[in-house]
Structures are given as C-alpha cells and as structure tokens.
Amino acid sequence: MEYKVEAHRIMSISLGKIYNSRVQRGGIKLHKNLLVSLVLRSARQVYLSEYYSGACLNAQNEREGNEWDITDSEREKFPPSATECDRVESTEEPQQSEQSEKGRDYRENDDEVKSDQADSTSTLQQEQNQNSSLDSVAKVSSETPPETSNEPKESPSDSAVAESDSTPEANGESHQPPKTQRKRSAEESESGDSPQKRTKVASSNAEESEEAEEMDTSNVSNLITIFGSSFSGLLSKDGAKPEAEDSGQICCDQMLKNLNPWSTAIVAF
Amino acid sequence: MMAGVGGGNDFQWCFSQVKGAIDEDVAEADIISTVEFNYSGELLATGDKGGRVVIFQREQESKNRLLSRGEYNVYSTFQSHEPEFDYLKSLEIEEKINKIRWLPQQNAAHFLLSANDKTIKLWKISERDKRAEGYNLKDEDGRLRDQFRITTLRVPVLMPMDLMVEASPRRIFANAHTYHINSISVNSDYETYLSADDLRINLWHLEITDRSFNIVDIKPANMEELTEVITAAECHPHQCNVFVYSSSKGTIRLCDMRAAALCDRHSKFFEEPEDPSSRSFFSEIISSISDVKFSHSGRYMMTRDYLSVKVWDLNMENRPVETYQVHEYLRSKLCSLYENDCIFDKFECCWNGSDSAIMTGSYNNFFRMFDRNTRRDITLEASRENSKPRAMLKPRKVCTGGKRKKDEISVDSLDFNKKILHTAWHPKENVIAVAATNNLYIFQDKIN
Numbered sequence: 001m002e003y004k005v006e007a008h009r010i011m012s013i014s015l016g017k018i019y020n021s022r023v024q025r026g027g028i029k030l031h032k033n034l035l036v037s038l039v040l041r042s043a044r045q046v047y048l049s050e051y052y053s054g055a056c057l058n059a060q061n062e063r064e065g066n067e068w069d070i071t072d073s074e075r076e077k078f079p080p081s082a083t084e085c086d087r088v089e090s091t092e093e094p095q096q097s098e099q100s101e102k103g104r105d106y107r108e109n110d111d112e113v114k115s116d117q118a119d120s121t122s123t124l125q126q127e128q129n130q131n132s133s134l135d136s137v138a139k140v141s142s143e144t145p146p147e148t149s150n151e152p153k154e155s156p157s158d159s160a161v162a163e164s165d166s167t168p169e170a171n172g173e174s175h176q177p178p179k180t181q182r183k184r185s186a187e188e189s190e191s192g193d194s195p196q197k198r199t200k201v202a203s204s205n206a207e208e209s210e211e212a213e214e215m216d217t218s219n220v221s222n223l224i225t226i227f228g229s230s231f232s233g234l235l236s237k238d239g240a241k242p243e244a245e246d247s248g249q250i251c252c253d254q255m256l257k258n259l260n261p262w263s264t265a266i267v268a269f
Numbered sequence: 270m271m272a273g274v275g276g277g278n279d280f281q282w283c284f285s286q287v288k289g290a291i292d293e294d295v296a297e298a299d300i301i302s303t304v305e306f307n308y309s310g311e312l313l314a315t316g317d318k319g320g321r322v323v324i325f326q327r328e329q330e331s332k333n334r335l336l337s338r339g340e341y342n343v344y345s346t347f348q349s350h351e352p353e354f355d356y357l358k359s360l361e362i363e364e365k366i367n368k369i370r371w372l373p374q375q376n377a378a379h380f381l382l383s384a385n386d387k388t389i390k391l392w393k394i395s396e397r398d399k400r401a402e403g404y405n406l407k408d409e410d411g412r413l414r415d416q417f418r419i420t421t422l423r424v425p426v427l428m429p430m431d432l433m434v435e436a437s438p439r440r441i442f443a444n445a446h447t448y449h450i451n452s453i454s455v456n457s458d459y460e461t462y463l464s465a466d467d468l469r470i471n472l473w474h475l476e477i478t479d480r481s482f483n484i485v486d487i488k489p490a491n492m493e494e495l496t497e498v499i500t501a502a503e504c505h506p507h508q509c510n511v512f513v514y515s516s517s518k519g520t521i522r523l524c525d526m527r528a529a530a531l532c533d534r535h536s537k538f539f540e541e542p543e544d545p546s547s548r549s550f551f552s553e554i555i556s557s558i559s560d561v562k563f564s565h566s567g568r569y570m571m572t573r574d575y576l577s578v579k580v581w582d583l584n585m586e587n588r589p590v591e592t593y594q595v596h597e598y599l600r601s602k603l604c605s606l607y608e609n610d611c612i613f614d615k616f617e618c619c620w621n622g623s624d625s626a627i628m629t630g631s632y633n634n635f636f637r638m639f640d641r642n643t644r645r646d647i648t649l650e651a652s653r654e655n656s657k658p659r660a661m662l663k664p665r666k667v668c669t670g671g672k673r674k675k676d677e678i679s680v681d682s683l684d685f686n687k688k689i690l691h692t693a694w695h696p697k698e699n700v701i702a703v704a705a706t707n708n709l710y711i712f713q714d715k716i717n
Binding site: 006007010013017025026027029030031032034035038039042043046 | 355358360361362363365386448449451467468495496497498500517550551553554557604607608610613
C-alpha cells in the first residue's frame with residue numbers, strides 16, 4: 001500500500017517537472033523530460049498494479065458494478081468486447097497484447113472519430129511541415145530517413161505498461177472499454193480540482209486546450225474525441241512521449257485521468 | 270594513509286589558487302560550466318553560464334619558489350556566446366557555454382572551440398606585443414594627416430607595447446543542431462571535429478562552416494518511440510575514424526566512420542547488464558551516462574553515471590573492467606534527489622596524464638580521485654577554509670550510518686547545492702582544476 005502512495009507522489013512530482021520544464025529558459029530539455037517520463041511510467045505501473053490487485057481481490061465489486069452499468073449503455077460506441085475484471089489479472093504475453101492494444105487504439109480512432117480526425121489531421125500536417133522545415137535546416141548535406149508518423153509502431157516501453165495492466169490474450173479489445181468506462185465514471189464523480197489543471201494545460205497551446213476543454217464535459221463522444229485528438233496530436237508533435245497513448249487506457253483515478261492532458265503537455269518540441 | 274592517489278605514496282595534494290568571487294550571493298551567469306586544459310597545460314580555459322570564456326595562463330616557473338610550480342593568471346577574457354532567440358519555436362537559446370575544446374597549437378596563436386546549445390565557435394587567441402609607429406598617412410593617434418604636410422617618406426618601425434591578448438571569432442558553425450549540443454570533440458586529424466546533440470552527431474571540417482556531415486541520427490521516425498538520447502560523444506585520441514557516443518540508457522556505442530557514411534550501426538556496443546536487485550523507480554535515471562572520456566592511450570574509456578565511474582577496455586564490450594563508486598550513500602536518497610533535481614546533475618570525469626588515476630566530482634564541494642593501480646581512493650574538498658597557500662588537503666569522509674566519527678560528515682549534512690560537475694587534470698603534471706559553482710580551484714602536488 002505504501003508503494004501506491006509513494007508511486008502517486010512520484011507521479012505528481014514528475015508531472016510537475018514536466019510542466020515546469022515548459023517555462024524554463026533555453027527550451028525544453030529532451031533528455032531530462034525523457035528521464036522524467038520514464039520515472040512517471042515506472043511509478044504508474046506500480047500504482048496500477050497496486051490498484052488492480054486491490055480492485056479485483058475484494059470489496060471493490062460495487063464500484064465495478066456501477067462502472068459496468070455505464071459500460072453497457074455505452075457499449076455500442078466501442079467494439080464489442082469482454083470486460084470482466086478477472087481478465088485484467090490474467091497473465092499474458094506482453095508483446096502480443098500490446099500490439100493488439102495499439103491496433104485497437106488505431107481502429108477505434110478510425111471508426112469513431114472521423115469528424116475530429118479531420119481537424120487533427122490538418123494539425124498533423126501543419127506540424128509535419130514545421131518539423132520537416134526544421135529538419136531541413138538541421139541536415140544540409142546528408143540523407144535523412146523519411147519522417148513517417150502515421151503508422152503507430154510498437155513501443156518497447158509499452159510492454160512494461162502492458163505487463164502491469166495484465167491485458168488479456170487473443171484480441172486485446174477487451175482491454176480498452178473497461179478502462180475507458182472507469183475513466184469516465186471517475187471523471188464524473190470527481191471533477192473537483194481537475195478544472196484548475198485543465199486550465200493550465202489549456203493555456204499551453206491550442207491543441208491541448210481543445211483537449212482540456214473536452215475533458216470538462218463528461219459524455220462519451222467527447223472522451224472519444226480526446227483519444228482521437230490526443231493520439232493523432234501526439235503523432236504530429238516532435239518529442240511526444242510513448243506513455244501518452246497508454247494514458248488513454250489508464251483510467252482509474254483522478255491523477256491518472258489527468259495524465260491524458262498532462263502527457264500531451266510534454267509535447268512542445 | 271589515503272593521500273597517495275595520483276602519483277605514489279608520498280603524494281599530497283595541496284591548495285594552489287582559487288579564482289572567482291568570494292561573495293556568498295552567486296550570480297547565475299558566473300557559474301562555471303566547463304573547464305579544459307590545452308594540450309600543453311600552459312593554458313586553462315573556463316566557460317560560464319553567462320557565455321563568457323576566461324583563459325588562464327601559467328606563468329613561467331620562477332627559480333625562487335622551488336616547491337610550487339607556476340601560477341595561473343588571467344590571460345584573456347571574452348564573451349563567446351550571447352543569448353539568442355529562436356523565432357520559429359519561440360524559444361530562448363541560452364548563452365551558457367556547454368563545452369570548450371582546444372585545438373593543438375600550430376603557430377603562435379591558440380585556437381579553441383566553444384559551444385552553447387546550438388552554435389559552435391572557433392576562437393583565435395593571439396598576442397600582440399608590438400605596435401607599428403611612424404605611419405606616413407596618419408598621426409600617432411590615428412587621425413589622417415593633412416596631405417600637404419607630407420613631405421617625406423618613412424618606413425614605420427615596430428615598437429614594443431604592453432602585451433595585448435586578442436580573441437577573435439574565426440569560424441561560426443551554426444544551424445546544424447535541432448536539439449541541445451552536449452559535446453564537441455576535436456579529431457586526431459586536427460582537421461575535423463564532431464558535435465553531438467540529443468539525437469544527432471555531426472562531423473565538421475574546421476574550415477567549412479556552411480556544411481556538416483550527419484554521422485549519427487537516432488531520431489526515431491515516430492517520436493513517440495523515443496527511448497534514449499545521446500548524452501556524450503568523443504573522438505578516439507589516435508584513430509581518426511573512430512568515435513564513441515554514450516546514451517541515456519547507460520550504453521556506449523563505438524563507431525567506425527570508414528564503415529558507412531551514416532554510423533547508425535555501431536561497431537561495438539558496450540553495456541553492463543543491470544543488477545535486478547537494485548531496481549527502483551530511478552534505475553533508468555541513474556544509469557544514464559553523463560560523460561565519456563577516452564584514456565590518453567586510447568585503449569580504455571571511462572564513463573560516468575550518477576553514482577559511479579566505470580573504466581571500459583575497448584576490447585571488451587560486455588562489462589567494464591573497473592567500477593568505482595563515487596557516492597554510493599546517495600542510493601537510498603534517490604527520491605529526495607529526484608525531487609530537488611539533483612539526480613539530473615551531469616558530472617564529468619577525467620584521466621590524469623598517465624591514465625593511472627581518474628577524478629570526478631560529487632556534492633558538498635567534494636571531489637573524488639581513484640588510483641587505478643593501487644585501488645586507493647580519496648575524497649577531497651574544494652573550500653575557502655583550506656585556501657592557505659600550499660596548504661595540504663585533508664581527506665574527507667562521509668559517514669554512511671551508525672556513529673559519526675570526528676571529522677566525518679553525515680549524508681544529511683551534505684550541501685547538495687555545492688556540486689562539483691567539472692574538473693580537469695593537467696595533461697602532463699599533477700595539477701588539477703576543480704570548478705565549484707563560481708569558483709575555480711587549482712590544486713597541485715607537493716613532492717616530499
């Protein structure tokens with residue numbers, strides 16, 4: 001239990017560091033932010049594993065009951081899946097599940113977020129143009145590998161997250177909805193101090209403010225928008241960190257819910 | 270007796286000089302950010318956060334003072350880099366000097382490279398001790414003479430003048446780094462040098478400023494997959510085709526520029542397997558390598574991570590040949606050090622001229638030296654209290670637990686604001702320069 005408290009503390013410290021790095025003189029330091037994001041991920045893993053071991057073992061059934069109710073009502077929005085809690089604890093080959101998770105993310109993205117994707121795509125193109133112009137400045141006389149940021153690729157760092165999440169086998173689809181639902185319910189129930197944080201994020205840049213504002217409302221379509229914009233938004237931005245996609249799947253707590261806008265707050269290169 | 274590090278049993282380190290203000294209130298711009306001796310050791314350069322470079326020159330040894338060698342006095346001071354603004358990204362570019370590297374001396378002038386986050390400059394430092402007098406067309410104070418007054422022709426004569434040391438920027442190597450430059454290293458061919466930022470390494474020719482070759486690029490196509498960055502890079506001291514670069518994951522890659530134009534594939538990969546029992550939230554941070562230095566012989570290289578220094582044999586990739594713990598007592602304090610950002614401090618390390626000893630810094634203005642032959646180590650302190658001329662430095666000890674002995678300092682009493690990140694060892698003699706925030710300490714040996 002103490003690990004959970006410690007992990008939570010470390011997570012909040014890490015997020016604070018990421019936020020502060022934005023206002024530092026000399027620009028964001030990639031190395032430091034990468035290290036902080038690694039710590040953040042480790043802490044989150046511990047936090048989640050503690051959470052799940054607590055959630056599935058005993059008297060959290062009631063809470064889950066409520067969540068599953070919501071799940072049922074919103075189920076049509078998500079690809080059909082099995083959402084049992086016991087799946088969470090099943091051991092699994094991390095690579096496979098992580099791959100299917102990613103595939104799911106992208107699929108869901110395509111299916112659900114068409115309108116928002118249009119906005120995101122234009123942002124994406126804008127960012128790519130900016131990036132490519134920067135790169136042409138940087139490399140004058142050498143070939144560079146083409147920047148293709150459209151395919152989500154497997155990130156080795158995600159395997160660790162997948163491990164702690166203990167995602168199920170064959171079609172990892174089941175993983176997405178329960179977390180999503182919990183996230184939403186958590187959001188609905190605890191909206192106390194979140195506006196403050198969202199406001200801060202919103203002041204950073206337009207894309208993030210779009211996302212932060214959307215977090216304020218608590219209906220499902222907005223949540224999907226968040227996933228959509230954050231995902232492709234991340235693809236478009238240099239310096240985006242891997243856990244930003246993962247954060248879409250984590251939805252247990254106030255802190256973790258705020259990880260989504262926070263994770264994209266890392267992005268500012 | 271632990272004072273034998275660096276040169277034998279009768280060896281003692283003594284205070285020689287300290288440069289910099291005594292003021293308790295330290296201006297950020299005065300914080301020293303790099304220290305480097307030149308190839309002969311005659312010159313010692315420092316760079317600071319304010320973008321200035323100060324060069325000290327050793328005075329000729331006087332016959333009167335046999336027990337101490339020449340002192341270092343200010344030779345030249347100049348503003349190397351100014352703060353800039355990147356309008357495209359709306360970011361300020363710090364003027365802080367990240368690295369200074371000297372070029373070998375080829376004529377009367379001295380050349381050095383200084384780098385901030387984005388730009389490298391080649392500076393020429395030259396002496397002027399003669400002045401021409403007796404010009405035909407102008408007066409001594411420079412005013413043009415009235416042409417009607419010129420009735421004779423004379424040859425100007427060179428007259429001695431007070432020594433003036435001039436620093437002029439000869440080359441500016443700019444716009445080649447998207448990320449922050451962390452290293453520069455002059456190649457042994459004395460024609461090229463490399464510069465490294467978080468994701469790329471470029472190779473420059475000293476004469477050509479509008480072009481550089483990109484030789485390493487670890488930027489992933491999808492930035493979300495970024496897992497490691499380049500933290501330091503250095504050219505091999507003798508083989509001009511070989512260089513190494515270290516990463517934030519604690520690995521070192523040795524590359525051969527003859528193998529391919531883009532050295533993304535390494536020739537050698539150095540990594541020590543992680544000890545699973547010591548895993549914590551901060552394992553990844555403390556394994557990040559902050560500095561890599563080849564030995565003068567070119568046979569070994571040394572890496573510094575947060576808690577230790579490791580010496581690697583270039584012929585053995587799977588583990589270092591020597592590991593020295595710098596301040597292992599900090600391992601239990603990593604969480605606090607993470608909170609106060611100290612865990613991100615980038616300590617440097619250096620070899621002595623004969624590669625028999627290595628030195629690196631720590632906190633509380635402590636610095637550590639390890640003798641590779643005797644396996645002895647010593648902790649010394651750079652402080653104003655031990656600043657009497659030729660005062661011997663007393664070994665310091667940190668008490669790690671239990672009863673604190675007299676003269677020991679407990680871990681909780683350490684001042685983490687007093688950190689020694691930059692040290693340099695004279696290439697030939699036992700003279701060391703230690704940067705403690707805004708002060709530069711020079712210590713040398715006292716031969717019994």
